[in-house]
Amino acid sequence: MLVTDVNEALPGGSSLLRNEPVQARSSARLTGLLDAAASIIDEIGYERLTTAMVAERAGASIGTVYRYFPDRIAVVDALALRCMQRLTARVVEAVSHDDVTDWRQAVDLVVDAKVEMYRTEPGFRAIRFGDVPDLGAPQQAPVSSPLADSVLRLLVERFDVVADERTELAVQVVVEIGNGLLARAFVAGGRGDERFVEECRRVVTSYLEPVLTVG
Known part of the structure; x- marks a missing residue:
C-alpha cells in the first residue's frame, strides 16, 4: 500500500524526485512527507509552506526532505500529482x-x-x-x-x-x-x-x- 501511495504521488518516475524510493521504508517516509505537506497547506496555504515545516511536521530531518525534493515547489508539485x-x-x-x-x-x-x-x-x-x-x-x-x-x-x-x-x-x-x-x-x-x-x-x-x- 505504501508503494502504491508513492507511485500515485509521482507516476512514471517523475523527475520531481531526487531519489526514487525503492523500499517500503523509503516509500513510507516519502508518503509521510507528502501527508505532512498536505496538512500544513490546509492550515496556511501552499504559498507559506517551507521544507523546514514539512520536516518538522513529518518528524524527519531537513536532510530527509532534501533527499527527495530539491525545494518547496517540488513538494507542492508532487502533492498535486498525488491528488x-x-x-x-x-x-x-x-x-x-x-x-x-x-x-x-x-x-x-x-x-x-x-x-x-x-x-x-x-x-x-x-x-x-x-x-x-x-x-x-x-x-x-x-x-x-x-x-x-x-x-x-x-x-x-x-x-x-x-x-x-x-x-x-x-x-x-x-x-x-x-x-x-x-x-x-x-x-x-x-x-x-x-x-x-x-x-x-x-x-x-x-x-x-x-x-x-x-x-
Missing part, C-alpha cells in the same frame, strides 16, 4: 460500474468524485489544477490535464464517443470550467457551496450536449 492520481482513480472506478449507461451520468460522477476529494483529501483545496507542473522539460505543445485524458478515454470506451479534435477540445474545456466552478464552491472550505456545485453540473453537461449527442 490528481487519486482523483482520476475515483473517477475511473465510479464510471466503470455497469449501471452507468449514459454519458450524463458519467459527468455527474466526475463532479461527485471531485467534490468528495475537496471534502476529504488533505491539501486538495489549495492545489491549482489549472497550472501545469514543471516536469523539468520545456513543453512543445499545450498539455491536457490527466483528468481530461481519463474522462475522454472513459467516454470513448463506455459510450462510443468518437475521439476527434472537437470532442477532445470540449472535454478539456469542461474540465477547466469544472475546475474553476468547484474551486469557487470550496473557497471557504467546509462542505462547499452547493449552488456552485450544481451550476458546475449544469454548465458542463450543457456544453457537452451538442458535442456528444448524436441524432
Whole structure:
C-alpha cells in the first residue's frame, strides 16, 4: 500500500524526485512527507509552506526532505500529482460500474468524485489544477490535464464517443470550467457551496450536449 501511495504521488518516475524510493521504508517516509505537506497547506496555504515545516511536521530531518525534493515547489508539485492520481482513480472506478449507461451520468460522477476529494483529501483545496507542473522539460505543445485524458478515454470506451479534435477540445474545456466552478464552491472550505456545485453540473453537461449527442 505504501508503494502504491508513492507511485500515485509521482507516476512514471517523475523527475520531481531526487531519489526514487525503492523500499517500503523509503516509500513510507516519502508518503509521510507528502501527508505532512498536505496538512500544513490546509492550515496556511501552499504559498507559506517551507521544507523546514514539512520536516518538522513529518518528524524527519531537513536532510530527509532534501533527499527527495530539491525545494518547496517540488513538494507542492508532487502533492498535486498525488491528488490528481487519486482523483482520476475515483473517477475511473465510479464510471466503470455497469449501471452507468449514459454519458450524463458519467459527468455527474466526475463532479461527485471531485467534490468528495475537496471534502476529504488533505491539501486538495489549495492545489491549482489549472497550472501545469514543471516536469523539468520545456513543453512543445499545450498539455491536457490527466483528468481530461481519463474522462475522454472513459467516454470513448463506455459510450462510443468518437475521439476527434472537437470532442477532445470540449472535454478539456469542461474540465477547466469544472475546475474553476468547484474551486469557487470550496473557497471557504467546509462542505462547499452547493449552488456552485450544481451550476458546475449544469454548465458542463450543457456544453457537452451538442458535442456528444448524436441524432
